[in-house]
Amino acid sequence: MQDYSSYDSSGGILAGVSIVFILIWLAFVVFYIYCSWKIFEKAGKPGWASIVPIYSTIVMLEIVGKPWWYIFMFLIPIYGWFILPIMLTHEFSKSFGKDIGFTLGLLFLSPIFIPIMAFSSDIRYIGPGGRPSGSSLDNQIGSIGTPAV
Numbered sequence: 001m002q003d004y005s006s007y008d009s010s011g012g013i014l015a016g017v018s019i020v021f022i023l024i025w026l027a028f029v030v031f032y033i034y035c036s037w038k039i040f041e042k043a044g045k046p047g048w049a050s051i052v053p054i055y056s057t058i059v060m061l062e063i064v065g066k067p068w069w070y071i072f073m074f075l076i077p078i079y080g081w082f083i084l085p086i087m088l089t090h091e092f093s094k095s096f097g098k099d100i101g102f103t104l105g106l107l108f109l110s111p112i113f114i115p116i117m118a119f120s121s122d123i124r125y126i127g128p129g130g131r132p133s134g135s136s137l138d139n140q141i142g143s144i145g146t147p148a149v
Helices: 010-042 047-051 053-064 068-075 079-095 100-108 110-119 137-142
Strands: none
Touching: 010 047, 010 053, 010 110, 047 053, 053 068, 053 079, 068 079, 079 100, 100 110
């Protein structure tokens, strides 16, 4: 006859491991939100915008120099799910003066490269797509033929 009165502690161990895993995950999420907040502030945008779901994407589009209606392009299958995010990540990287190598780092090793972007004093926001935010090419072309005052 089997003794059913013995206590099986495997459920307690599983619960303990689950709680530790959840706490580590929450710490990672809070750290990632803090990094996003710092990156938005580097770009001259409000940090709180990084935690508002759709608005953060619109602000990110402003950072890379794309119009707000690009948000609808995310709804296009294949292009909006794979190609557009890669293109915008590259524009985001260029906006902070980085090249394709940093873009690949953001795509494949983002838990390492996002904090680098957030906390490195060498990485500064240059302008949308890596163009300084001073006079744009449109302004320069538009001024051709007008006398300088």
